Amino acid sequence: MAETPAAALDEIDKSILAELTRDGRASVSAVAEAVHISRAHAYSRISKLTSSGVLTRFTAVVDPVKAGLRSSAYVTLKVRQHSWRELKEALRKIPEVHHVALVGGSFDVILLVRAEDNLHLRQVIFDHLQSMPGVLDTQTFLVFEDLDIR
Numbered sequence: 001m002a003e004t005p006a007a008a009l010d011e012i013d014k015s016i017l018a019e020l021t022r023d024g025r026a027s028v029s030a031v032a033e034a035v036h037i038s039r040a041h042a043y044s045r046i047s048k049l050t051s052s053g054v055l056t057r058f059t060a061v062v063d064p065v066k067a068g069l070r071s072s073a074y075v076t077l078k079v080r081q082h083s084w085r086e087l088k089e090a091l092r093k094i095p096e097v098h099h100v101a102l103v104g105g106s107f108d109v110i111l112l113v114r115a116e117d118n119l120h121l122r123q124v125i126f127d128h129l130q131s132m133p134g135v136l137d138t139q140t141f142l143v144f145e146d147l148d149i150r
Contacts, residue, residue, distance in 0.1 A: 012035060015034075019034045028042050031046070070117055071142075072112065073121060077135050079135055080136055083134030084134075087135070091111065091132075097112070
């Protein structure tokens with residue numbers, strides 16, 4: 001399957017993306033003011049960024065510890081060749097899995113898993129991830145502290 005080419009972004013588009021990354025709830029008027037363009041122009045640009053797939057969604061950033069997810073880990077998976085399609089769909093269904101990346105290197109997939117506590121984290125890893133068809137091996141890296149840099 002061919003990938004869609006990257007959209008050509010100018011400095012205004014990049015500034016709009018930076019503002020929305022900083023505050024996804026910013027109004028179009030606030031974005032326009034920050035970027036020094038008219039509200040109509042900002043609305044048009046945001047619509048274009050959305051319809052072209054550059055902006056895929058607007059979301060909230062949650063502090064996992066304050067939300068009751070006190071135990072986090074990066075879990076790497078080695079997977080059986082040709083199992084990625086089925087595996088990624090199964091991973092989407094596990095609520096504790098917050099991020100999935102197919103990577104190159106000594107493992108194939110890296111996940112960010114967040115759970116209420118270490119017992120719950122252990123259950124997710126042992127009962128769900130390690131038992132999935134196509135998963136050959138896992139390795140777990142506990143997160144001691146998160147740093148949000150955006």
